[in-house]
Amino acid sequence: MSAPPGSRAEVLVDRQGPVLTVTFNRPAQRNAMTWAMYDGLYEACERADADDDIRLLVLRGAGDDAFVSGTDIRQFAEFTSGDDGVAYERRITRVLDRLEDVNVPTVAAIRGYCVGAGLAIAAVCDLRLATPDAKFGIPVARTLGNCLSMPTYALLVHHLGPARTLDLLLNAKFYSGQEAHAAGFVAESTTDLDEAVQQTVDRLLGHAPLTMWATKEAVRRLRRGEVAGDDIVSRVYGSHDFRAAVQAFTSKQTRTWTGR
Known part of the structure; x- marks a missing residue:
């Protein structure tokens, strides 16, 4: 995703050989997603599928504080009715579906907060690697008082089961990377995230x-x-x-x- 001169790109897309890496790049805001960032993620998925030489898509957050801490709350300031909420959730679902539909394996490298829409983005990736102290949750019951779309509820139930989904959402709690690994949501919990990602990349590139x-x-x-x-x-x-x-x-x- 390109940026105007003098500005900072909110989504960085970098290709190294057969690996396309997307970095959510608002570390000062814990990589909270703007509309432009959602569009940038969608475009990266299109790029991955358009190039037969790309074999893997990796997603990560800039800095150490977050993968993605949800949608930037300022994006909601213009909402005036329930229809705005429906349109928003449909827009998010469109991006999530596109990421899930990418033909090549997708890997989410997670440190820090993986919250709200960030948790949904990680959930539609094929593999999730995280530090033990990463934080997974959607605490809207005690923050914004909004809700999720049915496809996102279904996504969480698919990965966590009904009981854990209700625990996570009703109690507005966070699971650590270690707890998410124990629940089967995270494939690997590691203190050396970069090394684990590289080992996973090397392994997948050797497979059919x-x-x-x-x-x-x-x-x-x-x-x-x-x-x-x-x-x-x-x-x-x-x-x-x-x-x-x-x-x-x-x-x-x-x-x-x-x-x-």
Whole structure:
């Protein structure tokens, strides 16, 4: 996302080889999301899917205080009716759906606060890595007094189950990175987040792209209540990668993944 001369980009998108990294870049505001930041995230997802050479998307927050601390509250000052709330939640859902639909694996690297919309953004990523003292929550019951959309409630119940979702929201509490890991929401809780992210990136880049796509797509469809999947199986089994890997395995040769 580009910025006017003399201004600071609120979303940084950087490509290093096959890895596209999105950094939410408002550290002084704990990376609270503006409309422009949501648009920047959407555009980064479009970029990831438009370039066949991009194999991985990593999301992180600038600074040590937060991944994303929710939507910037100043964005709500213009709301005058319930219709504004409906439009807002639909706008957020559009961005979350786009991130969930990205073809390549998505990794959220989380330190500090992962709150409100930040928690939802992390939840639609495929893997979440976090420091033990990270803070996960949506404490709107004691802050703004608003609510979530049905798709976001469904997302939380999918990951945490009804009991933990009710505990998190009704008690307006925070789970630590360690607690989120114990709940299965965080894949790895580590004090060396950068090293853990790099190890995860290296591991995923060595795996078959179409196998990972099939896994992502199947889980996404199941979460949304879809069960048809013959097209997934057909694409993977009909791929060049599968045929080449079978041949390489039987002849004990080194295989190279192409994603085709």
